[in-house]
Amino acid sequence: MELCPALAGIGADVVLLTCAEKGLPVREQTRGVDTRRLDIMGIIGALTPDLNVRGASYGVVARAIFLMILPFHLVKLMKEERFDVLHVHCLCSLSAVSASFAGWLMRKPVLVTVHGTFLGYYNEALTFPLSWLVPSLERTLTRHLYCAKFLVEDRHAFRMLRRLGVPEEKVELLPYPGVDVQEFTCTRAENPAEHAVKLSHGRLVRKRGVSDLIRAFPAIAKELPHCRLVVVGDGPDREQLIRLARDLNVLDRTDFVGLVPHERIAAHVQSSDVVVIPSLIEGHSCSVLEAMAAGRPVVATDVGGISEVISNGENGVLVEPGRPDQISAAVVKILRDREFAQKLGRNAVVTAREFDVKRSASEELKAYRKVTGVPCGRTDSADRRAH
Numbered sequence: 001m002e003l004c005p006a007l008a009g010i011g012a013d014v015v016l017l018t019c020a021e022k023g024l025p026v027r028e029q030t031r032g033v034d035t036r037r038l039d040i041m042g043i044i045g046a047l048t049p050d051l052n053v054r055g056a057s058y059g060v061v062a063r064a065i066f067l068m069i070l071p072f073h074l075v076k077l078m079k080e081e082r083f084d085v086l087h088v089h090c091l092c093s094l095s096a097v098s099a100s101f102a103g104w105l106m107r108k109p110v111l112v113t114v115h116g117t118f119l120g121y122y123n124e125a126l127t128f129p130l131s132w133l134v135p136s137l138e139r140t141l142t143r144h145l146y147c148a149k150f151l152v153e154d155r156h157a158f159r160m161l162r163r164l165g166v167p168e169e170k171v172e173l174l175p176y177p178g179v180d181v182q183e184f185t186c187t188r189a190e191n192p193a194e195h196a197v198k199l200s201h202g203r204l205v206r207k208r209g210v211s212d213l214i215r216a217f218p219a220i221a222k223e224l225p226h227c228r229l230v231v232v233g234d235g236p237d238r239e240q241l242i243r244l245a246r247d248l249n250v251l252d253r254t255d256f257v258g259l260v261p262h263e264r265i266a267a268h269v270q271s272s273d274v275v276v277i278p279s280l281i282e283g284h285s286c287s288v289l290e291a292m293a294a295g296r297p298v299v300a301t302d303v304g305g306i307s308e309v310i311s312n313g314e315n316g317v318l319v320e321p322g323r324p325d326q327i328s329a330a331v332v333k334i335l336r337d338r339e340f341a342q343k344l345g346r347n348a349v350v351t352a353r354e355f356d357v358k359r360s361a362s363e364e365l366k367a368y369r370k371v372t373g374v375p376c377g378r379t380d381s382a383d384r385r386a387h
Contacts (some may be wrong), residue, residue: 003178006361008032015152030179039121074102085368089113109148150373153284154305167226178360181352184293197229198272204235209278215323217250223332229254268293269294274334280321289355292348297341297345299330315347
């Protein structure tokens, strides 16, 4: 969300290509970024708003249409705008295939940021033959994709790509994801509640582990009667999570806030005494880093790239995934031990500065210039970059 404007701020000429959405303009210029939304006969724009609540199956048609028309739009844009680099995020979304094809046609370097692979938890969630077919397809894509560099956000993703057969020299570790540390440090709290335990913004889907946080809350509420749970985000599991909170008799002390505009996220994080990220699988979590930038004590699961950011007991608390008992114990300790909570918050801010969006943008711009052969120093002409 913040990376494109940060890149524009240091000299890159950024064009952001994404799906159309009903009510949003086809093209707009915001914070130095030229955003263009693709649609065909109004189909994608009509389907996109329901993707978050209806789940993956509902989005198959819209995704398929988008992937089919994407290469043609990319080729057209590259001819018009004379891009130097084509950059796509997330291998498993398959948009990398469309971008790779377009890059190959135009002989322009393509970079792919990989936020996760189907190895590990994702693959364990699949049944045969998908459990064999999906990793096999992923191996084929990573080995034969027209891609100058794979960019990763943590060592976990680096190891997964190596297991998929990607040569080490084609993988680069960058300080992802970038967060605006100043925004989360300076923003005032929004309607702070006494002892507010908050799950920061995110989709309400199984892999986020929100059900484990709700299962942990009765034990937290028993020890701290004034505590409230605030869940920010929306998704296909929302109703199921509400029923779970009702079954556990904590619905009256749980606030399901729903989707929150980006500009209000920092205020919500600041209003929390503890931020809990109970993910079952995760790369480098923006939610973790945003909470740390705000100086909030964080309880997070020891998965993926999270453990590369949090040092247990120093700048946050790590718990095992799928362990509500450990979540409740950690939250109660933080809320009862003010000195411990303050230490976690102070150290968290120091860690978050390492992932400031300005640094992330600078390192990404260097990656662009490496694959294009342009020196890493500032140039008179801006880099043309499609995202």
